[in-house]
Amino acid sequence: xxxxxxxxxxxxxxxxxxxxxxxxxxxxxxxxxxxxxxxxxxxxxxxxxxxxxxxxxxxxxxxxxxxxxxxxxxxxxxxxxxxxxxxxxxxxxxxxxxxxxxxxxxxxxxxxxxxxxxxxxxxxxxxxxxxxxxxxxxxxxxxxxxxxxxx
Numbered sequence: 001x002x003x004x005x006x007x008x009x010x011x012x013x014x015x016x017x018x019x020x021x022x023x024x025x026x027x028x029x030x031x032x033x034x035x036x037x038x039x040x041x042x043x044x045x046x047x048x049x050x051x052x053x054x055x056x057x058x059x060x061x062x063x064x065x066x067x068x069x070x071x072x073x074x075x076x077x078x079x080x081x082x083x084x085x086x087x088x089x090x091x092x093x094x095x096x097x098x099x100x101x102x103x104x105x106x107x108x109x110x111x112x113x114x115x116x117x118x119x120x121x122x123x124x125x126x127x128x129x130x131x132x133x134x135x136x137x138x139x140x141x142x143x144x145x146x147x148x149x150x151x
Contacts, residue, residue, distance in 0.1 A: 006094050007087035009127040010108045010117030016041050019050060019075030023062065026053055026074050037105045039115050040078045047115040049107055051078035084109045087116055091127060094119055 015029045016039040029038050040051035053074050061077035062069040069077075083101045085094050087108050098106055098119075108117040 003090040003092060004127060005087065006085050006089045006091065006108055006119055007117070009091060009123045010087070010119045011123060012117040014039065014115070014118050016044070016047060016115060017053075017074050018042065018044060019073060019078065021074045023058055023069045023072045023074065023077070027055075027058065027069075030055060035105075035120075037118075038074075039082075039107050039118065040074050041115055046112075048113050049082055049084065049109055049115045051075070051080045052082050052105075052107060053078040082107060084113075085119065086110075091124065095124060098124075 015033045015035070017026050017029060019040055019042070021040075026038050030036060036056075037052055037054045039047075039049055040053055041047040042050050051074070057077050057079060058069060061067075062072055067076075083097060083103060084107045085097060087110065089097075094106065098104070105118055105120045107115055108119060110116050
């Protein structure tokens with residue numbers, strides 16, 4: 001049986017923001033899109049990925065550090081070293097990468113680093129080998145470093 005590729009299961013109509021987008025606007029996007037992560041791009045036209053921001057990033061890197069999120073932009077608390085996947089990668093390889101990096105969502109980028117989609121745990125539970133997905137989700141959900149270690 002042929003392995004499914006990331007491009008076959010990814011969500012391709014995803015909300016994104018730029019580094020200059022206010023955290024208030026990023027938060028509104030999360031609410032409107034019912035998601036916990038927004039890819040941050042250099043330009044909304046070509047969508048070259050420069051980071052991601054999660055609801056946890058906003059809490060830990062602003063409120064948890066005594067900063068006022070009302071005055072900050074996405075670039076102030078986004079994760080810059082983004083783990084991404086290629087649309088041609090197998091679902092199994094994508095699961096392995098998510099487990100190794102303890103991440104719940106992973107942006108999909110093309111050869112030019114342009115955002116083409118995102119793969120979430122929900123996508124994987126629908127399409128991946130169930131045992132492999134469960135093993136990965138256990139790894140992702142296991143205790144990790146303290147929030148102060150976020151960069």
